[in-house]
Ligand SMILES: Nc1nc2c(c(=O)[nH]1)N[C@H]1C(S)=C(S)[C@@H](COP(=O)(O)O)O[C@H]1N2
């Protein structure tokens with residue numbers, strides 16, 4: 277990617293936030309999708325009205341929550357940039373970025389405060405590239421029972437991309453981290469919409485920040501980041517959930533005290549129990565921050581309600597990811613999890629990315645059938661077969677079931 281690509285003309289075509297709001301009016305929708313979830317309304321609008329975004333499921337118009345339509349995952353292992361999902365906490369963020377005056381600050385417990393231009397980041401630091409899944413901690417929250425508050429994401433608040441940029445470690449080394457540093461805090465250009473509401477910030481431990489994999493991306497899938505996915509720079513924390521992947525990143529602060537801001541110290545917490553699972557209504561468990569992704573897998577070519585011919589070979593295919601490590605195996609069941617057969621894995625795109633799989637199977641008799649798919653990661657952690665529940669509906673990775681009819 278040339279730094280000459282980073283011109284305003286190329287970027288946003290003059291699309292401002294005012295037009296964002298206007299064009300996302302649900303009244304302009306011409307299409308809907310039924311997410312087929314019991315226990316509440318599950319019809320959503322399909323929108324094509326957001327800048328640099330194609331067909332997306334509209335979960336909320338502003339700040340936008342745009343979900344990737346599930347059929348996208350059947351088309352390829354990389355999610356196209358214009359259908360990469362979108363999530364923001366606060367509605368106030370720039371609709372246009374002046375790439376000449378933009379600066380990334382590196383400050384706090386460093387020997388030298390930095391104010392890096394995009395040109396410096398593109399030209400003066402070694403390039404780094406990694407494939408990784410960006411998944412919201414609240415992904416699939418719509419499936420927890422009983423339903424809980426928060427974005428009612430189905431399975432499309434995850435997306436896979438090749439990220440290009442620079443290592444966070446190299447940027448921190450350039451500033452020179454002082455010995456007392458314990459954490460690094462990240463902030464972007466978005467601002468709260470109410471007085472005294474907490475700005476969206478997240479922190480990582482200094483060791484994690486310097487692990488050589490956490491990176492500052494300026495491109496995904498070989499193109500600049502879409503504005504809504506964090507143009508011009510975003511943090512990429514491979515294997516960890518999307519909440520840490522700060523968009524429109526313009527501030528890096530090295531701390532010698534634990535970060536006490538709301539989003540790090542209080543928000544985004546799960547029960548410290550196996551699979552973060554508790555009984556609805558239970559109390560008295562310890563809460564810990566969400567961190568790494570957990571293994572998941574999906575059938576992408578067969579949907580609930582489909583018919584499958586009986587007695588003839590059929591094929592299933594889909595995607596899996598290991599979470600914070602690779603995919604060891606994907607198993608497939610045609611009898612609701614009573615027996616499992618290993619699926620054939622596709623090419624390994626790197627341990628943090630989606631991995632495709634496929635399976636030939638034959639349904640022996642007519643009638644309803646439940647197909648299931650289960651990922652086991654290279655840490656030997658498998659998706660659980662029980663329904664995960666926790667108060668905020670985070671880190672759901674229950675084995676998926678697809679109900680079909682053999683005909
Ligand atoms: N600056 C900023 N970065 C942010 C957020 C935000 O609200 N502001 N939301 C985070 C959350 S919770 C998620 S899930 C991801 C979503 O990334 P995406 O919109 O590119 O899919 O961005 C993360 N980075």
Ligand SMILES: [Mo]
Nearest residue numbers: 363412413519
């Ligand atoms: Mo999120």
